[in-house]
Amino acid sequence: MRVPMKVDYGVRALVELALHYGQGQLQTWEIAARQSIPEAYLEQLMTTLNKVGLVRSRRGPQGGHILGMAPEEINLSMVMNILDGNFSPLECITYPNDCVFAESCAQQEIWRTVAEAIQGVLSNTTLADLAQRQTKLTAQAAR
Amino acid sequence: MRVPMKVDYGVRALVELALHYGQGQLQTWEIAARQSIPEAYLEQLMTTLNKVGLVRSRRGPQGGHILGMAPEEINLSMVMNILDGNFSPLECITYPNDCVFAESCAQQEIWRTVAEAIQGVLSNTTLADLAQRQTKLTAQAAR
DNA sequence: GACTATTCTTACCGGCAAAGTTGGAAATTG
DNA sequence: CAATTTCCAACTTTGCCGGTAAGAATAGTC
Secondary structure, eight states, rough: OOOHHHHHHHHHHHHHHHHTTOOBOHHHHHHHHHHHHHHHHHHHHHHHHHHHHHHEOOTTOEEEEEEEEEOOOHHHHHHHHHHOOOOOHHHHHGGGGGGTOOOGGGSHHHHHHOOOHHHHHTTTTTTHHHHHHHHHHHHHHHO | OOHHHHHHHOOOOOOOOHHTTTTTOOOOOHHHHHTTTOOOHHHHHHHHHHHTTTEEOSTTOEEEEEEEOOOGGOOOOHHHHHOOOOOOHHHHHHHHHGGGGGOSSHHHHHHHHHHHEEEEEEEHHHHHHHHHHHHHHHHHHHO
């Protein structure tokens, strides 16, 4: 049960933007370099993040990306939902009709609960949290 | 973030065994038929479940599988761990050394929390719970 | 002891989605 | 207009997951 790289990359990129919040644009290559994410790949992610409004992007020289809203307003559940799409752990949760046993399936509830648990954790964590923790950690590491 | 079929199959097979607990063996083909799981595939799962002790299997005529312990003692976290193997959502949780940023990575904690949340839900549900719920549901469906 | 039924073991396969690449089109700036 | 950067779409690659196949081991039965 893995978190797809997209999400990992996405979160890291967004944290990077959060750390830079209020200080202008960051360009894809910068983020990619700092987080060692394949640049071309990250580019795709950035545009989907832009399309949804989590990020605001500008092209051309001095272009780049900034957060679309305050770091406190963006939580990881959003990111997950956008970049991973199908959130639920099993087909039959999203499409109960596809399962013959749907009506009398004891497991359904559990997987649903699992999904909620995940979403719970993620929606409780904002980019602000992560950014703050990040600065602490790098400060520690520097010492 | 999907639950692999293995796990779904495994749980369903085990519930089937739980429903049959104390009434002798169940053979792979029976379980496969009732839950419409590809038989050959299920066979593999059963043997790994056997190897770990969740199931006790006997070959030869009148062979088959029974639960290795009481339904109350088997929870879904066990099943998940056995059949999914790598439980944690991201490489860097299982192998922190493989990640350059490990020491100053703000996200690690979250993915760990997510893993714990999942494990929490799963370890709170036993086969007994599921079996009981199952009988209720089928009774309802019959009406 | 031969026969049969069942699990065990191993090796293989196909498909599909995820990760990543490439090339070019659209903006934006100076 | 030239340079820079994002955007877009199509393509390639790779790994793994779900499933298949076939034979070996084991356990009962007559």
